Amino acid sequence: MTTTTLPEKAQVERARPRLILVTLLTCQLMLILDITVMNVALPHIRTDLEFSATSLSWVMNSYTLVFGGLLLLGGRAGDLFGRRAMFIAGVLLFTLASLAGGLAPSAGWLLAARALQGIGGAMAGPNTLALLTTTFTEPKARIRVLALFSGMSSAGFAIGLIVGGLLTEWFGWRSVLFINVPFGLVIAVLALRYLPDLPRRAARLDLPGAVTATAGVAALVYGFISAASHGWAAAGTDIWLAVGAALLAGFVAIELRAPQPLLPLHLFADRNRAAAYLNVFLGPMAGMSMFFFLTQYLQDVLGMSSLATGFAFLPTAVLMFAMIRLIPRLLARFGPKPVTATGSVAMVTGLVLLTRLSESSGYFPLLFVAMVVMGCGIGLAFSPLNVIIMATVSPDEAGAAGGALQTMQQTGGALGLAILVTIFGTAARDTGGAPTHALVGGMTAAFAAAAVIAALTFLVALTFRSTRASR
Structure with a gap:
């Protein structure tokens, strides 16, 4: 009697790297989407759960605070206690917290669920990056998957606004949390089946x-x-x-x-890695302003619906995804300095264009061109950074390096938003006049400050050594 066991086993082994990659990238997309997908739903959440104007921001902040605070611990715990186990536990906690948040009968319930999501995200996030680094060890393959991971992280911000607009418009705000449940369960099942269970280190936390x-x-x-x-x-x-x-x-x-x-400080001894960490911190400070302020501009000034607002960011998302395919080739051919410097210049250009917005600006041509340029700029300037940081990290320290990377990203985004919102409020008050006029005046001032921060990423990019990534 013939059997197909061996051929089937061979097929599974050939497909295993692809399934591992899909599992980890889907998890990363889910975690990043959750940061922005809630933005579009906030007005509906406020009405349904009777949030006050000041407490509504905690729908976002309760997740950011816990997620950012626990990333280093989550990454190092994976190094010591097993990345696969930590990843799966984090995904399951994030999934259950999403279900609880979608069922929330009150504001306090939702905020508690968002905090639990942050804990789950901090467990899964850095170990996602560590598992990618330790699974794909061949230099060319590692550069490719890290570029995919970085592109997925960047594009996830724009995709989150599109998905949030679609779900909120068609199914209500609770669906932006419920959507995590099937994805989380599939990720957990695939992780149990395909992720490698690497030996743990005998060490103390x-x-x-x-x-x-x-x-x-x-x-x-x-x-x-x-x-x-x-x-x-x-x-x-x-x-x-x-x-x-x-x-x-x-x-x-x-x-x-x-x-x-917990964080080996010699990770910062390499000049390229230290510069990449600095730009991981500065990049979200400048880039987050586009998503935060333009969401309000499109809805409050141009009068777009939440669905149309989401699709307005499609050019940015498409260009970010296009960079996923180009980054490995560009890094191999030119090295990090010209790639990241070119992206920073494009990002500064896009933000300068946004300072020209007025109450009468339409989507075409100014906003459309700015979004195209920003999509190219963010993709080129920041997609290579994960590759630069993680490509040469030893397997024992991959979780710590990934936790540090995402911690820098989260704190940079929080600091940048705080600075730019303060500038926005001051400029809006100084502008005076009609509410819409003050709103636009505050936004253009914030975009000008963001352009200055983006210019700093260009100066940092010039410090990269002119080396090329391994082929």
Whole structure:
């Protein structure tokens, strides 16, 4: 009697890398989408659950605060206790929290669910990147999958607005949380079946480092959130930022002496990796402003629906995805300096164009051109950074490096939004006049400040060594 066991097994083994890649990239897209998909639904959430104007921001902030504060711990815990187990546990917690959030009968219930989503995301996120790095070890394949991961992360911000608009318009705001449930369950099943269960290291978790890092990042993120809500002059803002800075200084001192540090500081010794980490911090400071302010401009000034607002970002999303295919070739041919520098220039150009917006500006040509340029710029400037940071990290430190990368990204985004929202509010008050006129005046001032931050990413990009990625 003939059997097909061996051919079928061979087919499964050939398909395994692709299934691993799909599993990990889908998880990353789900986590990133959750950051922006809620933006479009916020007005509906406020009405349904009776949020106040000031408390509504916590629908976003409760997730950001917990997610950003626990990323370093989640990454190092995966290094020590098993990345596959930590990844699956994080995905399942994120999925259950999404279900609970979609069923929320009250504002407090929803905020608690969002915080649990943040915990799950911090467990899964850095281990997603670590699993990619340790599974795809051949240099060319690693560069390709890291570029895909980075492109998925960047494009996810724009896609989240499109998906959020579609779901909110057709099925209501609860659907933006329920959509995570089937995806999360599929990811967990695929992870159980296909993800490698690598040997764990016999080591101890750096608990003093974990406490100071988690508390320090959480205090900084909370301070940035307070600045955005109450202004930089508020007493609470200064206190939280000072506490966060002190805790992080203590964290560095602990890491310098720890035999098995939560964050190996020698990761920053390589010039290219250190510059990439800095731009991972600066990039979201500038780039997030486009999504945050243009969402309001399209709806409050141009009068677009939530569905039309989502699709308005389609050029940016398409161009970001196009960069996914180009980045491995461009890095191999030119190296990181010209690729990231060109992207930074394009990003500055797009933000400068957005400073020309007025109450009478239509979508074409100004907004459309700015979104196209921004899509190219964000893709070229920031998609290579994951590759630069993770391509040469040792397997034992992949989780720590990935946690540091995503922590820099989250804190950069929170700080940037706090700075730009404060500039927006000040400029709007100084502009005066009709509400729409003040709104546009504040936005253009924020875009000008974002262009200055983007210019800093260009200066950092010039410090990259003129080396090419491994072929």
